[in-house]
Amino acid sequence: MTSPRFITAIRAVSICATTLILGMLFSHVLELPAKRDLPYASYLVVQLNLYRDWGPAASVLEPLALLSTALLAFLLVRARRPGTAAVVLAAVGQLIALVVFFLVVNPVNHKQAGWTAAAPPSGWQHVRDVWEYGHAGRGLLYAVAFALLLAGILADARRAARAPVGDARDTARSRS
16 A cells, blocks of 8 residues: 555645646746737747746656656555546646647747747748647646646545544544
């Protein structure tokens, strides 16, 4: 049997990493309308400078979120804990978000890395929109994953609250 403390620790890592990635993606959603109004030269400056350090952070946080959520789902399935289905769905959503990154966003990153201020490439607005809306879609997936992780926590807490007094103390003790 897996230690309840270990499950709690993995859950904390999952929630923290998911929250940080969600925050990054939410900032893309907030920036989207203003960035769509920028002329090419300004947009290029923003793309090539503002996000310089985002890749290294996301390349650690996003796999951490997915792996910890998947591990949490596995542990909850094995322990037959409430909220398991929500956590499994959260992991699936995070996986889909990562696939969207590699199939939609990352190819645009490579295109934009070759852009210069000399002249806008033809169709640059379409490429920009693919990048922006790709991140917005990923943000939606991470928002749902975050909500599902919270639903999993609440389902587990409801079970503990409904347990008889002696069982509730035992359950609380076994979780810490």
